[in-house]
Amino acid sequence: MxxxxxxxxxxxxxxxxxxxxxxxxxxxxxxxxxxxxxxxxxxxxxxxxxxxxxxxxxxxxxxxxxxxxxxxxxxxxxxxxxxxxxxxxxxxxxxxxxxxxxxxRMDRVLEVNAGDFDCTVQPGITREALNVYLRDTGLFFPIDPGANASIGGMASTRASGTNAVRYGTMKDNVLAVTAVTAGGKEIRTAHRAKKSSAGYDLTRLFVGAEGTLGILTSVTLRLQGIPETIAGGVCSFPSVGDACNTVILTIQSGIPVARIELLDALQMQASNAYSGLSLPEAPTLFVEFHGSAESVALQSKQFGEIAAEFGSSEFRWTANTEERNTLWKARHNAYWAQKNLRPGLAIISTDVCVPISRLADCVEATHEDIAAHGLVAPIVGHAGDGNFHVGLLFDDKDAADITKAEAFVARLNGRALAMDGTCTGEHGIGQGKMPFLEAELGDALDLMRQxxxxxxxxxxxxxxxxxxx
Amino acid sequence: MxxxxxxxxxxxxxxxxxxxxxxxxxxxxxxxxxxxxxxxxxxxxxxxxxxxxxxxxxxxxxxxxxxxxxxxxxxxxxxxxxxxxxxxxxxxxxxxxxxxxxxxRMDRVLEVNAGDFDCTVQPGITREALNVYLRDTGLFFPIDPGANASIGGMASTRASGTNAVRYGTMKDNVLAVTAVTAGGKEIRTAHRAKKSSAGYDLTRLFVGAEGTLGILTSVTLRLQGIPETIAGGVCSFPSVGDACNTVILTIQSGIPVARIELLDALQMQASNAYSGLSLPEAPTLFVEFHGSAESVALQSKQFGEIAAEFGSSEFRWTANTEERNTLWKARHNAYWAQKNLRPGLAIISTDVCVPISRLADCVEATHEDIAAHGLVAPIVGHAGDGNFHVGLLFDDKDAADITKAEAFVARLNGRALAMDGTCTGEHGIGQGKMPFLEAELGDALDLMRQxxxxxxxxxxxxxxxxxxx
The missing domain is CATH 3.30.43.10 (Uridine Diphospho-n-acetylenolpyruvylglucosamine Reductase, domain 2)
Structure with missing residues (x-):
């Protein structure tokens, strides 16, 4: 479609x-x-x-x-x-x-207010460049969509990524923007107070507007203190359902996990090959904890106990930076690992997000669908938010393959909507998801058009x- | 004005x-x-x-x-x-x-999804009635603006209150609304997924719109697990600046305080009289911590050390429910205690909010202003958010007193704006703050009008x- x-x-x-x-x-x-x-x-x-x-x-x-x-x-x-x-x-x-x-070229940091945990940047700066700039302040900008995207682009698609489960999305981390609107004048949506009830929430209107309401000229962001300790680990499961149920119980138990990423067996096979890992080719969770040394140890222990209930391999965690980086680099390269499974094919990266209690249902039903239709479609996901991406490989020169791919995407989005979810957790609508937005919000689209x-x-x-x- | x-x-x-x-x-x-x-x-x-x-x-x-x-x-x-x-x-x-x-009459709970920490209610239910309903689920709705307001009204003014410092405002805790808009049809702004990038953020557009864009017919809310332990305490300070600086350092240290409320000396005098307390009539902080027994003990200890640095009285904390309730009931009755200082006078409850680093500056300058103009104006505040309310007592039948009161409010709002703050942290604009919104956001108001x-x-x-x- x-x-x-x-x-x-x-x-x-x-x-x-x-x-x-x-x-x-x-x-x-x-x-x-x-x-x-x-x-x-x-x-x-x-x-x-x-x-x-x-x-x-x-x-x-x-x-x-x-x-x-x-x-x-x-x-x-x-x-x-x-x-x-x-x-x-x-x-x-x-x-x-x-x-x-x-x-x-508009990539400067305009202002850092360390005492207020905020900064104002031009929209062209990338999140990695911002974090390099902030390094000596003890603060960091947490949103990490994988790609080294620009802050303006991230604001415009309401981006999130791996650690949104702990720190929220761009919706939660943009305090204000300036934008040039249709009159050709720059306006400011808010100032730096942590909260405000000053009229319509224009800030949130520009966040996620995909550049359709004006052009951002600055973004004021919330920052976070760099955690005292960062620890992470990995464990694999007998089934994707067991992995998902571990995520559900971890979230429901209120463990403040900073990242909890699902990679299914095919994705693990792809990532082992592409990133030179030798992890079990089974449904896997990559997790990370932020906090004091004691808190991180406690979170890891609690998580390990839940994972064990669902038959996980032994959960080993480490605060070693190099080991963690290897893991997260592999996670960030998931797309290229998928590409590498069938060089020459195109990828549709789907983006459904469902209430956390439905995560296992949605992923399991999607796995059955993939198998039933003989598709090559590894799954990765920001599972703690109920958000996962199917990397559907297809031949974009073959009309039959396009039809098959689009039918799968339609079924997946329909499944997520039936579970009270959304067709897009973080990628936005753009051109590709326009028909699904219609199905998701119906008459509310008229308000957007107005x-x-x-x-x-x-x-x-x-x-x-x-x-x- | x-x-x-x-x-x-x-x-x-x-x-x-x-x-x-x-x-x-x-x-x-x-x-x-x-x-x-x-x-x-x-x-x-x-x-x-x-x-x-x-x-x-x-x-x-x-x-x-x-x-x-x-x-x-x-x-x-x-x-x-x-x-x-x-x-x-x-x-x-x-x-x-x-x-x-x-x-x-539209005050029913339509749905509780305990596994997803959310519920959907009709807008007429009050926050207290909702929390009574939720009692057996182990969950609660955290936003507490003091008054037993309705959820629809709280959404419409983007309300927050005492524990927004920990749990955010209505902006952060409304997942979706349904509303009847100008066409006379009910629309839904979003579904229950924890995050979504599905087009313009209509949810946040209705939150804070003060009923000017339609009439809410349901609100889907995020809920929180009832903390294992709730502990709280009180301590007084030599000066209001010392109290504010304690708040600033507590927030900057990342202590996840659940409530941290400032009451100045005059407010303490008013609250002692009205609520039958016998606390020192000096600048005071009421604080509360949520978490495990260990975490609450640790937070209390860390807070006590910071307060002591600023010359506080000994910080005593308790997990005793009755003692805590007495304290917070007095806090909630602050308005009536103010009224009681000069029966018959009216009260303007101001609502500026500034970046946390400017809190002491703003409160101290406001105290000097109150003294210089001989006003009767106790201060209470959600200090952890940089938000405070001056309860300015004035004779609304006396033109000179009205002029004097309005001049003070204008100076206060101007001071907050000069510190990159807002004229309203949580009360909204309504009729009373219309001129200040203009000063705060200038040309952005045209977008709101459009x-x-x-x-x-x-x-x-x-x-x-x-x-x-």
Whole structure:
């Protein structure tokens, strides 16, 4: 459904031609129209076919973003904000053409308030660069979606990742943003107070808006103290159900686990091969605990007892940094390990999230579905949040394989919705999940359309994403 | 400023007359127009003069709310959703007349999912009634704004209160809502997954919207496990600065305090008199810790050491329920204790919130301001969040006293904004804080107006609140 439904939209050719001229004049070398650079700005690891922008501009300041928005507004030309291009659902495609606004030059840390556990950054900084910058402050920014994404992109897709189970998602960790909106002016959604009841929650409106309501020019983030001790470990299970039930009981017991990741047997096989590990090729949990030495030891012990109840291999944990890094690097490379299972095939990375009590049901039913249809589809997941990704391998040049893949995705999303879940825990809607959002929220989509139309009447900000207008 | 600026708006007399007739016909005894009941629905503990609705309707179901919205929409008549009336800024006033929609009959718990730590309730249930209902599940709903407010009202003002420092605000604890919007249809903003990136965050848009975007018909809430041990205590300080600095260092040290409340010397005097306590009449902190017996003991010890550094009286803590209840009952009755200082005077309860590092600066400067202007104005605060309330006593029949009070409020809000804070940590804007919201967010208010206009083009939902249209 999703893949077939994505079509190029109408193009405002005269507007685009005018804007190309104006951008060249205003930005010189910081405006590029070469095909290679345009292709780079429309396609990275997604299964969705690329739709190239007509040009790429690299602003240096909020004032320049205001100028870009003013030009684009006057001529009715789309603007697609671009961070690092690690989104998965066609978020950065240009179905109606237009200009990719590459934020990579706006990558400075504007302010760190260590005493308030917050900082303000430009949207182009990556999460790894931010954490390098913060290293000497004793603080860190916890959200880790795997990819070294930009903070602006993470805010825009409401990203989360491995340690959201402990620290929340971007929704919980963005205190305020500034953004240039349709009028071409920068607005600020909030200040630095930890909480506020000052009118509509505009901050949360921009978080997850996928660049459809304006272009972020700064993001104020909550930071966390670097834990005194970080310990982690790994254990494998007789069945994926046992692994899931261990997660469910761990969460229900209130153990404040910092990461609890599920990798199924096929994923372990893929990761062993790709990352040079030699772990059992059985359903596995990677876990991590943050806290004082005593607290981490206690959490590990409690977790080990629960895992043992479900027949796990012996749970060994370590505070050794190198051993932990090997494990988490393998986890972060799960996508490339999947790719490596069948080189040349494309991957749809699904993203359902269900209430934690339904995790085992949903994963087990999905495993049965994969087996029944003879699919190659390893599973990894942020299991503590009830969120898991099936890495469905398919031949994107074969119509029958596309149909088969899309039917699986539709069944999976339907299964998650029937369990009171969502089609996307963290990837966002983009182009790929538009039909599923409709199924998930029904008439509430009209409200989203009304908000979009009100805030972006010319439909210039990332048109053709989230919902059809 | 605020008090003087509040004027009755224009009334759609023919529409109101038609709606009165239709409501009577449709709801019989569940539609009331007597003056006493209308007055009850426009005024409780606020300093803002009452503006009565023309009638009060008591719906029993979402379908009835749909009928009410449809009738009001057709005739262009305002609807003001009403929970328990404990809001403080004129939220439930009817400046343009219209119908108060009293949700008290929609007070059922619809569903408890203990395994997922969530429940879904109708908006009219109060937080105390919900916690009584939950008692046998081992779970509780943590948000405690003091008053026994309704869940719908708490969601609508983005309420928080004493233990937000540990458990967050309504923003963090509402998973989804259903609401009847301008079209007269009920929509659902999300399902029960712990996280989702499914389009715009409509849930957070309704949380804090003060009933201006629709009428809530259900709220899905996150719940918490009842802590194994709850311990609390009290200690006093040589100065309010010492008390604030103890709070700052406690938060910066990452002690997961569940409540940390500041009461200044005048408030202690008021509370001793009203609640029959005999605590020192000096700046005081009430604190509470949740966790295992060991963790609570450790937190108490760490807190006691910090307090001692700032010259506190000996910090004694207890897990005895009765002693704790006496303390927190006195805290909850702080408003009535303030009233009792000067019977007959009105109270403006201010609500600034600043980044935690600025708490001492802001409270000390405010104390100097109070002294310099000879005001009677005790301070209580959710200090761990940087949020405090000045209970400014003034004669609301004396123009000079009103001017003096409003000048103080303006200075206080200006001071908080200059420290990167907000004019409202948890009370909301209503009518009273409209000018301060303008100062706080400037052009961002235009976005709020655009959202309001898009979602409620007839301006029927609680008009005249948050911003002028």
């Amino acid at each position: 999703a893949l077939k439904a994505i079509r190029a939209g109408s193009r405002n050719e005269t507007g685009i031609a005018a804007v190309l001229g104006l951008m060249r004049e205003r930005f010189g070398d910081r405006f590029q129209t070469g095909e290679a650079i345009r292709a780079q700005h429309a396609h990275t690891t997604t299964y969705i076919p690329a739709q190239l922008p007509d040009g790429v501009v690299f602003p240096d300041s909020a004032a320049e973003v205001e100028a870009i928005v003013t030009i684009a507004s006057e001529h009715g030309v789309p603007l697609i904000a671009f961070g690092t291009g690690s989104s998965l659902e066609g978020h950065i495609n240009a179905p109606h053409g237009g200009i990719s606004v590459d934020m990579s 908000v979009k139309h009100a805030l972006d009447p010319g439909n210039i900000f990332n048109p053709g994403k989230i919902f059809a207008m | 605020a008090l003087k600026a509040i004027r009755a708006g224009s009334r759609n007399e023919t529409g109101i007359a038609a709606v009165l007739g239709l409501m009577r016909e449709r709801f019989g005894d569940r539609f009331q127009t007597g003056e006493a009941i209308r007055a009850q629905h426009a005024h409780t503990t606020t300093y803002i003069p009452a503006q009565l609705p023309d009638g009060v309707v008591f719906p029993d179901s979402a379908a009835e709310v749909e009928a009410i919205v449809t009738i009001a929409s057709e005739h262009g008549v305002p609807l003001i959703a009403f929970g328990t009336g404990s809001s403080l800024e004129g939220h439930i006033n009817a400046p343009h007349g219209g119908i108060s929609v009293d949700m008290s 959202v309001k206009h898009a979602l409620d083009p007839g301006n029927i939902f609680n008009p005249g609140k948050i911003f002028a249209m």
